[in-house]
Amino acid sequence: MAHASKNRSEKVDDPSIPVTLLTGFLGAGKTTLLNQLLAVSTSEPTAVIVNEFGEVGLDHDLIEKVDGDVMLMSSGCLCCSIRGDLSDTFVKLLARRDEGMHNFGRIVIETTGLADPGPILQTLLVDPFLARNTRMDGVVTVVDAVNGPATLDAQFEAVSQVAVADLIVLTKTDLVSEASDKAVTERLRGLNPTADIVRPSDRDFGPKSLRNLTSMRENARQQDAISWTTPKVANDPLGNLSGLMSTSNTKPVTTSEFRRHDTDISSVSIVLDEALHDAVFDKWFDTLIAYKGRDILRVKGILFLEGIESPFAFHGVQHVFDPPVPLKNWTGKDRRTRIVLIGRNLNRPEIQRSLDMLRNARPADAKSLTKCR
Incomplete structure (x- = not known):
C-alpha cells in the first residue's frame, strides 16, 4: 500500500x-456556488x-485588484489560476x-467539469510538498437536478x-418536480450512501457547510467520525450482518438510452x-488494495x-493512502471498526473471503496470509 508522507501525523499541532x-x-453550478461563497x-x-480565470466566469464585481496570476476578491479571498502543474501553483501560493x-x-x-477527482486527490497525498503542507478537508460535488440524471x-x-x-450539493431543485427531486436524490444515495446531500436553499447552508467534511484531523468529533463512515440510508438491521452487502438497493433512474454507469459502482460497508x-x-488491507x-x-x-485506546481515521484513493490520524476525542464504549469502500464491482466473493481471512487469522499468521484469489 502506498502512503503519503508521515511527517504530518507525527506533529502535535x-x-x-x-x-x-x-x-x-x-x-452543474460549481461557479455559481463558488461566487456565492466568495461573496x-x-x-x-x-x-x-481554478484552471483558468476565463473558463471559470467569476463575478468580476467581487474583484478588488489583479496581481499577476492572483486576483484579490472583495471578501478578502484570493483566486489564482493553475500555471503549470498543481504542485507548482501550491508552492507559489504558499510562498x-x-x-x-x-x-x-x-x-x-x-476542477473542470470533465475532471476525474481521483488524480487530484492522489497528487495531494503523494506529492512531498503537498503532503507536508496541506490536508484534504473534503470533496464537494455539485449535481444539477435538471440535467444530472442524463449526465x-x-x-x-x-x-x-x-x-x-x-458532500453533495444538489442544485436547480426549484426547476424540477418533487418526484424528480426525490428520484435524483435516491440515485445519488445509491452511488454514495455516506455523503450528506444538501441544497443551496437550505436554511443553514453556507461557507461552513463545506468545512471539516472528513475525520482526518485529530480534533474530529466522535459523532462526526461515525457519521463520516455510516450510510445515510436506513437499512434492515438484520439484512446485512456480514457488513458486505451493497449499501444501496436503489435502482438507477435513467433518462436516456446511454448505458447506466451506476451498475458498475457499489459501496461496501464493513x-x-x-x-x-x-x-x-x-496484511488483509494490503492484499485487498493490491488485488482491487x-x-x-x-x-x-x-x-x-x-x-491502542484511540481509534484511527484513514482514507485513500485507489492504492494511495494518507497516514492514519488518531482521533483523540473518542469516548464511550463504541469501539467498532468501520470501513467503507466505493468503487467498481466491489460486491464480489473475493471481498467475503478476504474478510473471513482477517477474522480467522491469528496475529502470528499475518505474514503468511496469501493473496486472495
Whole structure:
C-alpha cells in the first residue's frame, strides 16, 4: 500500500492548510456556488485555485485588484489560476502567504467539469510538498437536478465525482418536480450512501457547510467520525450482518438510452465489533488494495487496533493512502471498526473471503496470509 508522507501525523499541532476539492460536471453550478461563497464575508480568508480565470466566469464585481496570476476578491479571498502543474501553483501560493503578501487559512480547488477527482486527490497525498503542507478537508460535488440524471447516464466521470464526494450539493431543485427531486436524490444515495446531500436553499447552508467534511484531523468529533463512515440510508438491521452487502438497493433512474454507469459502482460497508491486530489488518488491507486497487475509487474508515485506546481515521484513493490520524476525542464504549469502500464491482466473493481471512487469522499468521484469489 502506498502512503503519503508521515511527517504530518507525527506533529502535535497540525499547521497544514485544509483543502476542499470542488467538483461537478459541466453546468452543474460549481461557479455559481463558488461566487456565492466568495461573496460572503468570512473570518477565514480562502485561496481558490481554478484552471483558468476565463473558463471559470467569476463575478468580476467581487474583484478588488489583479496581481499577476492572483486576483484579490472583495471578501478578502484570493483566486489564482493553475500555471503549470498543481504542485507548482501550491508552492507559489504558499510562498506568497509565508512572505506576508497574502493571508488565507484554507484552499478550494475548483476542477473542470470533465475532471476525474481521483488524480487530484492522489497528487495531494503523494506529492512531498503537498503532503507536508496541506490536508484534504473534503470533496464537494455539485449535481444539477435538471440535467444530472442524463449526465450520470452518459459520463462515467460524473459518476466518479459523486462516488468520491464527502458532500453533495444538489442544485436547480426549484426547476424540477418533487418526484424528480426525490428520484435524483435516491440515485445519488445509491452511488454514495455516506455523503450528506444538501441544497443551496437550505436554511443553514453556507461557507461552513463545506468545512471539516472528513475525520482526518485529530480534533474530529466522535459523532462526526461515525457519521463520516455510516450510510445515510436506513437499512434492515438484520439484512446485512456480514457488513458486505451493497449499501444501496436503489435502482438507477435513467433518462436516456446511454448505458447506466451506476451498475458498475457499489459501496461496501464493513463493521467489525472487536479491535484488530495491526499486522493482520495491514496484511488483509494490503492484499485487498493490491488485488482491487484499480477498482476502488475511494476508501475511508475508523480503525480500532489492539492495545491502542484511540481509534484511527484513514482514507485513500485507489492504492494511495494518507497516514492514519488518531482521533483523540473518542469516548464511550463504541469501539467498532468501520470501513467503507466505493468503487467498481466491489460486491464480489473475493471481498467475503478476504474478510473471513482477517477474522480467522491469528496475529502470528499475518505474514503468511496469501493473496486472495
